[in-house]
Amino acid sequence: MTENALRILLRLTVLAFFFLAGFYYKITKLLDHRHLSPRFQNAEERLLRNPSVSLPAATTRHPLAPPYPFPYKFLMNLQEKCQNQDPFLVLLVTSVSHDITSRMAVRETWGNKSNYGDVNVVTVFLVGLSSVATDKVQQLLEEENSIYGDIVQQDFMDTYYNLTLKTLMGIEWVAKYCPTASYVMKTDSDMFLNVEYLVYNVLVPGNPVHTNLYTGKISVNVTPIRNESQKWYVPKEIYPSDFYPPYCLGSGYVFSASLAQKVYNVAQVIEMMPMEDVFIGMCMKMLNISITKNTRSIFNGGWKKYNRCLFTKLVTVHSYGGEDLKEVWMDFWSKRKSECPK
Numbered sequence: 001m002t003e004n005a006l007r008i009l010l011r012l013t014v015l016a017f018f019f020l021a022g023f024y025y026k027i028t029k030l031l032d033h034r035h036l037s038p039r040f041q042n043a044e045e046r047l048l049r050n051p052s053v054s055l056p057a058a059t060t061r062h063p064l065a066p067p068y069p070f071p072y073k074f075l076m077n078l079q080e081k082c083q084n085q086d087p088f089l090v091l092l093v094t095s096v097s098h099d100i101t102s103r104m105a106v107r108e109t110w111g112n113k114s115n116y117g118d119v120n121v122v123t124v125f126l127v128g129l130s131s132v133a134t135d136k137v138q139q140l141l142e143e144e145n146s147i148y149g150d151i152v153q154q155d156f157m158d159t160y161y162n163l164t165l166k167t168l169m170g171i172e173w174v175a176k177y178c179p180t181a182s183y184v185m186k187t188d189s190d191m192f193l194n195v196e197y198l199v200y201n202v203l204v205p206g207n208p209v210h211t212n213l214y215t216g217k218i219s220v221n222v223t224p225i226r227n228e229s230q231k232w233y234v235p236k237e238i239y240p241s242d243f244y245p246p247y248c249l250g251s252g253y254v255f256s257a258s259l260a261q262k263v264y265n266v267a268q269v270i271e272m273m274p275m276e277d278v279f280i281g282m283c284m285k286m287l288n289i290s291i292t293k294n295t296r297s298i299f300n301g302g303w304k305k306y307n308r309c310l311f312t313k314l315v316t317v318h319s320y321g322g323e324d325l326k327e328v329w330m331d332f333w334s335k336r337k338s339e340c341p342k
């Protein structure tokens, strides 16, 4: 062989190598994303590189409507959490990604599963991607999760108007990774929660599991707020009707775990709504699930001054977080079985 032919052969080999490597890379990427359409695939990559970039639906949706449906990716999915166990109750606790204080308070109080003995209660915190100091917050979250193993996260921006995405993530998580649970409660990290009362007086272990339960603090005949300067402002472009369907307040509502997959499916096709509790009410309406009434006002959306005897007969009280929660809990838990005036 001449020197020239040798050089050409060498060049061809190098070219072929790069061609095959590129081909292999493309194929593995395709396999990786085989469940996504190319449109979503690109958007997802853009979102991961620069989470503030606008999503494909941005041109058609109102800026206050969370982008959905969209294949948000689980960054933390606790896929082992429910393996080999069938939780009686899953507590889905919405929490802001950087707010470790509230999560710690919940872990040390009502979120501690060892409080409940034989009744299997699983607590999971729902977070999105921090919109400030994203990398730093993400690193801390991962450390926190490696210690406590109780954080579920997808790659949407963790903002107030995206709360519906957070709830839907929790519901998707139950459907995918915890489908053998009996009941689910969605609540917030700034709540006082009397899990024992809920378990023994409302759900009752040992009774047949309800398959169509949806209960909590019921709101009926609520009209959308059309005043832009208010927190729960919802423009007509997002929700045109004058009344919301009946729904349970987001501070704490309970539903059958078997509804998780159904709600998730319906959520893919109905109009998105920034108020997560109203949105779940809309999904339940589509599914023809009516709200189960409770005999007394055991679910509280508002604040109540701590009173042990009162709190032993309630499920939720709003606005107890961090140190307040720990202080109240210490008294409540140690004395909850003491006498109370009739």
Ligand SMILES: *[C@@H]1O[C@H](CO)[C@@H](O)[C@H](O)[C@H]1NC(C)=O
Residues within 6 Å of the ligand: 107, 108, 109, 112, 113, 114, 115
């Ligand atoms: C949960 O309760 C157990 C038993 O009381 C205790 O050992 C554990 O430290 C508690 N966990 C947290 C995070 O406080």
Ligand SMILES: *[C@@H]1O[C@H](CO)[C@@H](O)[C@H](O)[C@H]1NC(C)=O
Residues within 6 Å of the ligand: 051, 052, 053, 054, 055, 063, 064, 066, 067, 155, 156, 157, 158, 159, 160, 161, 162
């Ligand atoms: C909601 O999250 C999406 C996806 O991360 C983001 O593009 C959007 O700006 C967020 N919406 C609001 C109102 O924060």
Ligand SMILES: *[C@@H]1O[C@H](CO)[C@@H](O)[C@H](O)[C@H]1NC(C)=O
Residues within 6 Å of the ligand: 227, 228, 229, 230
């Ligand atoms: C809208 O809300 C703001 C703040 O609560 C209030 O000052 C204002 O009067 C309201 N506007 C209307 C038209 O009700």
Ligand SMILES: *[C@@H]1O[C@H](CO)[C@@H](O)[C@H](O)[C@H]1NC(C)=O
Residues within 6 Å of the ligand: 286, 287, 288
């Ligand atoms: C709900 O009820 C309506 C009217 O009875 C019916 O048309 C619809 O198919 C039902 N939807 C579901 C999901 O069962």
